[in-house]
Amino acid sequence: xxxxAKLRPDPAxxxxxxxxxxxxxxxxxFDSVMNQRLTPGARLPETQLCELFGVSRxxxxxxLQRLAHDHxxxxxxxxxxxxxxPTPEETRQIFEARQGLEAALVRLATRNGTPEDFADMRxxxxxxxxxxxxxDQPSWARLASAxxxxxxxxxxxxxxxxxxxxxxxxxxxxxxLYQPWGNASCEHDEHARIVERMEAGDAExxxxxxxxxxxxxxxNVCLKRADAEPSLKQRLGLA
Amino acid sequence: xxxxAKLRPDPAxxxxxxxxxxxxxxxxxFDSVMNQRLTPGARLPETQLCELFGVSRxxxxxxLQRLAHDHxxxxxxxxxxxxxxPTPEETRQIFEARQGLEAALVRLATRNGTPEDFADMRxxxxxxxxxxxxxDQPSWARLASAxxxxxxxxxxxxxxxxxxxxxxxxxxxxxxLYQPWGNASCEHDEHARIVERMEAGDAExxxxxxxxxxxxxxxNVCLKRADAEPSLKQRLGLA
DNA sequence: GGAGGGCGGATTGTGCACAATATGGCACAT
DNA sequence: ATGTGCCATATTGTGCACAATCCGCCCTCC
Numbered sequence: 300x301x302x303x304a305k306l307r308p309d310p311a312x313x314x315x316x317x318x319x320x321x322x323x324x325x326x327x328x329f330d331s332v333m334n335q336r337l338t339p340g341a342r343l344p345e346t347q348l349c350e351l352f353g354v355s356r357x358x359x360x361x362x363l364q365r366l367a368h369d370h371x372x373x374x375x376x377x378x379x380x381x382x383x384x385p386t387p388e389e390t391r392q393i394f395e396a397r398q399g400l401e402a403a404l405v406r407l408a409t410r411n412g413t414p415e416d417f418a419d420m421r422x423x424x425x426x427x428x429x430x431x432x433x434x435d436q437p438s439w440a441r442l443a444s445a446x447x448x449x450x451x452x453x454x455x456x457x458x459x460x461x462x463x464x465x466x467x468x469x470x471x472x473x474x475x476l477y478q479p480w481g482n483a484s485c486e487h488d489e490h491a492r493i494v495e496r497m498e499a500g501d502a503e504x505x506x507x508x509x510x511x512x513x514x515x516x517x518x519n520v521c522l523k524r525a526d527a528e529p530s531l532k533q534r535l536g537l538a
Numbered sequence: 539x540x541x542x543a544k545l546r547p548d549p550a551x552x553x554x555x556x557x558x559x560x561x562x563x564x565x566x567x568f569d570s571v572m573n574q575r576l577t578p579g580a581r582l583p584e585t586q587l588c589e590l591f592g593v594s595r596x597x598x599x600x601x602l603q604r605l606a607h608d609h610x611x612x613x614x615x616x617x618x619x620x621x622x623x624p625t626p627e628e629t630r631q632i633f634e635a636r637q638g639l640e641a642a643l644v645r646l647a648t649r650n651g652t653p654e655d656f657a658d659m660r661x662x663x664x665x666x667x668x669x670x671x672x673x674d675q676p677s678w679a680r681l682a683s684a685x686x687x688x689x690x691x692x693x694x695x696x697x698x699x700x701x702x703x704x705x706x707x708x709x710x711x712x713x714x715l716y717q718p719w720g721n722a723s724c725e726h727d728e729h730a731r732i733v734e735r736m737e738a739g740d741a742e743x744x745x746x747x748x749x750x751x752x753x754x755x756x757x758n759v760c761l762k763r764a765d766a767e768p769s770l771k772q773r774l775g776l777a
Numbered sequence: 778g779g780a781g782g783g784c785g786g787a788t789t790g791t792g793c794a795c796a797a798t799a800t801g802g803c804a805c806a807t
Numbered sequence: 808a809t810g811t812g813c814c815a816t817a818t819t820g821t822g823c824a825c826a827a828t829c830c831g832c833c834c835t836c837c
Contacts, residue, residue, distance in 0.1 A: 368607045396697040403638025459636040
């Protein structure tokens with residue numbers, strides 16, 4: 300009796316988790332990239348992924364293709380997949396795009412956010428604040444990104460939300476490349492002030508704060524960009 | 539020896555255009571959707587596509603998956619692919635997202651556009667104008683969309699450009715669904731005025747004009763949305 | 778006559794085997 | 808000793824065959 304999902308003679312515990320396993324693999328790789336266990340340039344051989352997740356190559360290929368479309372991995376023909384390596388030029392474009400997207404999202408979130416939404420965001424800010432004071436860098440980095448995603452959710456537009464999700468993901472890649480130690484710029488206050496302006500209905504003020512916040516973010520990356528040593532060695536962290 | 543460019547009976551002219559043929563199939567389906575030769579709900583059986591393009595199912599599947607990621611087709615498990623059918627709610631979201639995106643793009647295009655860019659756009663506007671006066675509805679629809687894509691290109695941000703490309707594509711799907719006859723709202727002047735404001739360096743003015751232009755566009759669709767029932771019948775008939 | 782169940786055709790999902798291609802090491806010539 | 812070309816190996820790309828699933832149809836039963 301194998302626990303392998305493919306070999307299940309039992310029709311009661313039906314197998315409709317086939318799309319689920321695909322999502323699981325995607326999330327695993329995605330989270331590994333976010334947590335910097337998989338750094339830009341890391342190779343992702345199909346065969347290894349197959350035996351690691353116990354699926355066939357067709358499944359792995361679909362997942363890799365989705366990741367490639369989301370610009371998380373790069374598919375090099377006949378040479379395999381690697382975790383994407385954003386170039387400096389792409390970095391500039393990503394931050395520029397993010398400025399435009401976040402402005403639109405702040406405007407919508409100010410219009411559509413309910414008091415519960417803002418209360419939720421404040422609760423989120425407290426977590427973020429605590430993580431920062433605990434010097435819990437991984438949690439803090441995740442929460443700091445989550446703030447922007449939460450804001451996008453409050454805007455009530457799944458399309459723009461998906462766009463920002465992709466952009467934030469790529470920003471995390473950039474941080475992994477150009478800022479591997481992750482110095483915690485104390486952006487908590489900036490987040491808090493943005494929420495405050497939004498709750499007051501001052502969309503333009505919130506947009507201005509967000510703009511400045513993102514400028515600071517980009518500058519932090521740019522400063523480190525000079526000493527970007529491609530650490531293309533010692534990867535393969537998933538076991 | 540077929541005159542059909544898609545069939546490649548000649549083995550001598552070796553096949554190293556494998557990434558190219560994939561892009562060609564994508565573009566063919568994409569353009570067909572844009573030209574409304576493929577209307578929402580149309581089925582896309584893998585086998586037929588295989589023999590039409592003379593490729594194997596693996597290739598067709600990759601193309602269909604890319605189209606699905608771009609929200610041009612919908613992949614229903616075990617039931618095949620169909621051209622995507624935007625819902626009214628999605629329509630609202632798409633136009634809302636488009637407002638935000640185009641505002642950002644107009645701002646960037648105003649900043650980054652060269653005199654040559656604007657001259658090019660004016661040339662484009664003349665074509666558009668002529669097509670409209672020729673009552674050449676297919677050309678006009680294509681050119682009207684192309685104006686917005688051209689503007690996105692002038693903004694010099696490939697990421698936002700790609701986002702707008704996806705949005706405009708989905709808008710074309712919506713027009714195909716809710717506005718099948720395609721009444722030519724004479725938006726030429728609106729386009730022209732936007733270019734004029736951008737060339738004058740007045741980003742905010744151009745953004746306001748673009749906003750109003752898009753409002754008109756959406757209202758044209760909304761007005762027709764009430765009597766969209768015949769399309770629903772078609773949807774059921776094809777599905 | 779209507780409803781439910783079973784059946785056949787068609788289409789997609791998956792695994793496997795083989796071909797094509799790139800990479801790295803090795804031998805050889807200079 | 809160094810540069811060059813070739814070959815072995817690993818990895819990806821592709822086609823094929825079979826299994827699973829779904830839809831529409833028809834037959835049977837109530």
